[in-house]
Amino acid sequence: MRGGPSVLAEVGARRTSQQETHKNRADHRPNRDKERVPAARRLPRETEERRRQAGQDRDRQERDEHRHPPGDALALQGNRDAEDHQRKLSHHEDAEQRERRARRKVDEVDDLGQQQAGDREQNQRPPEPEEHAKRGALITHGRILATCHRGPDGGLGLATLGNRRQRSPCVGNCKPGHLEAWDDPPTRHGFKGGDLLGISEHLDYLVDLGINTISLNPIFASAANHRYHTYDYRRVDPLLGGDEALRELVDAVHERGMRLILDGVFNHASRGLWPFHHVMENGAASPYVDWFILNPDWLSSGRQLRAYAEESGAETLEADWALAHAAGRESLATLGYRAWWDLPALPKLNTDNPEVREYLFETAEHWTRFGADGWRLDVPTEIETAGFWQEFRRRVRAVNRDAYILAEVWDERPDLLDGSTYDGLMNYPLLCAIVGFAAGTHLDSPSVGQHSWLGRNLVTLDGPGFAEVLDRLMATYRPAVRGAMLNLLDGHDTPRLRTMGGGDRATVRLALLAQMTLPGAPCLYYGDEIGLQGGMDPASRGAFPWSSDAWDREMLAFTRALIAVRRAEPVLRRGGIRVLGAEGTAVAYLRSWADRSENDRGGSPSVLVALNNGEGDSSLAIHAAEVAGATWSSEALPGLRPLRDLMPSRDGGLIISLPPRSGALLRPR
Incomplete structure (x- = not known):
């Protein structure tokens, strides 16, 4: 049970949230005047006042910083901006409580990125993607960016792992009784009963594993178990515990020096979204007809x-299919409105309408003020409104200048990372390279082929093939940007890693060893660390088994040890990379500092990684100046046989002999 001040702070935050929800809805009464100039639409009075207040707060901050020069620039709450925003959320606290909250220091681990601010100017400006890279920005769990990505409800990952029915009969709202059994296989429409407080209960499991950021799938009110069908962007789903549960989770996460990333689905909404419901009821007379892309006829x-078409989706789209498809407007002709992937449940939002844009931007501002440390953006490139994501970034960073903005983009798109929109992309091309190599002959092509994009891009690779793709991907993005990429191995949109590897444990070990030693933010899908398997959705969303009897304990120990190595070695997070050699089934690469003066935080000056995906022993000869003159010792990792110490030959070469389906992590001594 928490003490009084904390409870009061939560009550204050809840009231603020509820008041803002009602007020913001009132703010977004549409303007039906067709003669108006959209760009000249006057903002609601409350919005103007908030922005004026924000400007005054920033001016006050700048004056304060003249008196109090910044020290470490914390990547999470604890900097002055974050304290100011927290005080606004907790305006019902008395002065003493606000002062105590402002003084509270977040004791963050190195991986969260304590970065010494070089000067006042650097501390004030919003960080660019390369700054996230320098901070080793995100090792998490759920996506590590965290194992908390998606779970049995289809929407949360570890958020659904704690069954709140066992803790209390009500969480914000009483839960209905018609729920699936926790351990039953997941279904497309079923709900398990897990919630956000389940994450709060199990945060220590994540801390012990080494996770420092949790990435959630959508948590806003939705009638879908995965919650990508949003019907209220300003309300946390009651089945997940409501706003109160998110308040508790945010506080608990930040108290542990961790971060929380939310999933923003702003391209499309649910047919239950209140403006769409208004259009359904009133047709052309609805003030919200311009919020969507509707068929004027x-x-x-x-x-x-x-x-709610009576026919199946395929039958619904069959009418006038050829003509509509040729015009690129299938659902517009067959449903009467444009829907994402022509799914009736997902009307596309008309972001060309300034009212819609303002509603979405204020939504992002609201939850960032609430405590979100960043956003994973769903299909952002499908929003084609000019300047949309630039304005999104500006508005979010005005609230939290350290916010991490991640885009779900499946292909190689360095053009999107110029610093004006996103910090990083979900690195699916690297996923294909790692899994294709790690699985080798164990790759389960039928499972992979269930996903059309993976079926075309994920193929078996040998050592030279993996080296070639790795060289290309590392050259595609400049070093500072590739450090902010999200390196995932699987997720809710794919089969699970172990399933793609045909159930082979060595596939998971090799994939993790590569993932944790390459540039970027490693992302671990919940349950991979204990051996969970599953095919495409919904099989990939099975409940986390809290009975440790069902865990692969060796894999858990291996994952924990590997994360610890990454967190102890700055060179693995911020150093350069060079492929040293590849032959047959083996490949080796080196992580090292381009300039030895960069090695200012301790750790090894370099780390050598060698991998063998073959069914037999493999030897790899390396001739490189970087390996000469030192004895190399391998790290002892659970499940991997350590190599004996390696010494270069007289000609400076190094021979690495690897057992079948194994790898090694070596450091000079």
Whole structure:
């Protein structure tokens, strides 16, 4: 049970959230005047006042910093901006409580990136992607960016791991009784009953594993178990515990020096979204018709939108398919509105409408003020409105200048990382390279082929093939940017890692060894560390088994040890990379400092990684100046046989002999 001040702070935050929800809805009454100039639309009075207040706060901050020069620039809460925003959320606290909260220091681990601010100017400006890279920005769990990505409800990952029915009968709202059994296989529409407080209960498991950031799938009110169908962007789903549960989770995460990333689905919403419901009820007379992309012929004729078509999706789209498909507007012709992937449940938002943009931007500002440390953006490139993501970044960074902005983009797109929109991309091309090599002959092509993109891009690679792709990907993004990429091995959109590897444990070990030693933010999908398997959705969203009897304990120990090595070695997070050699089934690469003066935080000056995906022993001869003149010792990792110490030959070469389906992490001594 928490003490009084903490409880009061939560109550204050809840009231603020509820008041803002009602007020913001009132702010977004649409302007039906067709003669107006969209860009000249006057903002609501409350919005103007908030922005004026924000400007005054920033001016006050700058004056304060003249008196109090910044020290370490913390990547999480604890900097002056974050304290100011927390005080605004907790305005019902008395002065003493606010002062105590402002003084509270977040004791963050190195991986969260305590970065010495060089000067006042650097501390004030919003960090660019390369700054996230220098901080070793995100090792987490759920996506590490965390094992907390998606779980049995389909939407949360570890958020769903704690069954709140066992803790109390009500969490914000009483839960219904019609829930699936926790250990039953996941289904497309079923709910397990897990919630955000389940994450709060199990944060120590994540801390012990070495996780420092949790990435959640959508948590806002939705009728879908995965919650990508949002019907209220300003309310946490009651089945997950509501706003109160998020408040408790945010506080608990930050108290442990961790971060929390939310999933923003702003391209499309649910047919249950209140403006769409208004259009469904009132047709062309609705003030919200411009919030969506509607068929004008349907509107003028009074024809009902087919949001709940009687036929299946395929039958619904069959009518006028050829003509509609040629025009790129299948759902517009068959449903009466444009829907994402022509799915009736997902009307696309009209972001060309300034009212819609303002609603979405204020939504992002609201939850960032609430305590979110960043956003994973769902299909952001499908929003084609000019300047949308630039303004999103500006608005979010004005609230939290350290916010991490991640884009779900499947292909190689260095053009998107110019510092004006996103910090990093979900690195699916690297996923294909790592899994294709780690699985080798064990790659389960039928499982992989269930996903069309993976089926085209994920193929078996040998040592030279992996080296070639690795060289290309490392050259595609400049070093500072590639450090902010999210390196995942699987997720809710793919089969699980072990399943793609045909159930082979060595596939998981090799994939993790590569992932944790390459530039970027490693992302571990919940349950991979204990051996969970599953095919495509919904099989990839099984409940986390809290009985440790079902765990692969050796894999858990291996994952924990490997994360600890990464966190202890700055060179693995911020150093350069060079492929040293590749032959047959083996490959080796070196992580080292381009300039030895960069090695200012201790740790090894370099780390050599060697991998063998073959079914037999493999030897790799390395001739490189970087390995000469030192004895190399391998790290003892659970499940991997350590190599004996390696010494260069007279010609400076190094021979690495690897057992079948294994790898080694070596450091000079």
